[in-house]
Amino acid sequence: MKKDIFKIANIKLKSRLIVGTGKYKNFKETAKAIEASGANMVTVAVRRVNIIDKKKPILTDYVDPKKIIFLPNTAGCFNSNEALRTLRLAREMGGWKLVKLEVLGDKKTLYPNMIETLKSTKILVKEGFKVMVYCTDDPLLAKKLEDFGASAIMPLASPIGSGLGLQNKMNISLIIKQCKVPVIVDAGIGTASDATIAMEMGCDGVLINSAIANAKKPIKMASAFKNAVISGRESFLAGRMKKSFFATPSSPTQGLI
């Protein structure tokens, strides 16, 4: 059987599950959850160093960027300039070209501002970045992002941190069908079965943060997501049976006594 290889911008990933590193109780829990999830790519944010409290632990003390791929994001940026500034600093810090762009448009829904997102994608690609782009589930805009050179399309399932799961399967399906670069469902996944459904639909991967970090037992949930993503992918590759409105007996009708 052909090996199922997952690549983003020519980077091979062992897992189709990408996890966020925010919202955890502490860095120890973050590290344990990453391990249990089996993910080898994690998203990270760029923020000011706390210059007053020098002893405060930092993420890289617990998660080694040499072992786990850091995917810098632009969370909290509400326009193109802020996002570009953040990612240029991220590239300077680690030498990473692969980044996650998210330009938000509204504080209440954290919906992506697609006008600023498209503008930023174009500039970043020109500057040599490999850009994974958080976006709305509009197939036309997703296509535009791909045309602009995005390395992965990351439509939301539902608003960030809402846990509402896949709200528009049809649009996500349309994006999957038309996309040549990986499609990764980002934001809104609430529980493991949501991830399985996304993978069964043919998504190339999923990105999870809140659903793991806000679970009662985050490390257990990280493991649940690991299995959910594997199951969904296998199910997609296996190809589901056809649906029918009427029953078909599972046992032979011949030879009935």
Next chain:
Amino acid sequence: MAKIQLNGKKVTIKSKTTIYDILKRFKLNNKKVAIEHNGTIISKSNFKKKYLKNNDKIEVVHFIGGG
């Protein structure tokens, strides 16, 4: 003596202070950080060459947990 803004906080520095000196003072010289000096990113190789002057704005950033 000069006054600079370091991550939004006022800091007094001696004359002929470089970016590297500031990082060392705040024990950040061995950390994975990126520096912006008056809005321009400074590459690591220039940390020891860049002298600071009055009213300069320095931003020191690093990676933190995020989704």
